[in-house]
Amino acid sequence: CVCVRACTCTLQGEGFDVMKSGDARVAMIGFPSVGKSTLLNKVTKTHSESASYEFTTLTCIPGVIEYNGSNIQLLDLPGIIEGAAAGKGRGRQVIAVARTADMILMMLDATKGEVQKELLTKELEAVGIRLNCRKPNIYFKPKKGGGLSITSTVPLTHLNDKLINLILHEYKIFNGELLFREDATADDLIDVIVGNRIYMRCVYCFNKIDCVSIEEVDRLARLPHSVVTCCELDLNMDGLLELIWEYLALVRIFTKKRGSPPDFEDGIILRRGATIEHVCHAIHRQLLSSFKYAVVWGASTKHSPQRVGLSHTVLHDDVVQVIKK
Secondary structure (H helix, E strand, O other): OHHHHHHHHHHHOOOOOOOOOOOEEEEEEEOOOOOHHHHHHHHOOOOOOOOOOOOOOOOOEEEEEEEOOEEEEEEEOOOOOOOHHHOHHHHHHHHHHHHOOOEEEEEEEHHHOOHHHHHHHHHHHHOOEEEOOOOOOEEEEEOOOOOEEEEEOOOOOOOOHHHHHHHHHHOOOOOEEEEEOOOOOHHHHHHHHHOOOEEEEEEEEEEOHHHOOHHHHHHHHOOOOEEEOEOOOOEOHHHHHHHHHHHHOEEEEEEOOOOOOOOOOOOEEEEOOOEHHHHHHHHOOOHHHHEEEEEEEOOOOOOOOEEEOOOOEOOOOEEEEEEEO
């Protein structure tokens, strides 16, 4: 009887994570009442309850941004509070969903300056999410015997052999190979040893700019990875969407059939750095077996049109025509 009741309670509870859909996923995180739900209502067709009191949103609400022919899934997550990484106020669930995203949109209150930004960055770092930084260029391979081999191709100013050995011994590593290809810090070394860190792009969105002076707006807008908006008054929404598109590193490709004009209605959305091989996969998975060559018009070519092979890298708004054998 107890088991049945427990199961019933579990079934009645609302699910938190949402199935991944669209071309990319953006997780919106921020403290309560910074304008996350208002932004979702403005840029998507989804309605999320928004009010002037805190914790209006209690579960994860997904919406879809239609931009440049792509569908970008935007997740409106509940507001997180200080100590979220330790599990306060469903904080762990919010951050777990954020780990599955391609990018984080950090909503901040412009009236609070950069205090919220520092607190949220600290909370995310506590659970292994590193914002706007790349993976340290350190090669590490644990071994079963043979002791420690520590080498570096550059002078190390933040670390010495004693500190490196101390960190490795702390993680019970006594045999292995370590090669530094950059001037790394102790934190970088720990991130490589632990190995479960996620490196994500993040846009800092300072909302409610109508409540601060024009000098403060100018200062916030010049900060790296930042954009200033006012969701309530629709200020600079286009600039925000443009920055999200840029940080997601997406490109749109148009296709063309032989003897007919390009299809500018329905583009193919790919990641930046995609090649003709990726374009073929996106059109049809069996197209590669009959691929002869491709003709490309656009910014990626030396002259338009250009005849290319599978390894040619395409750029945004290129037109591709695939010729079969």
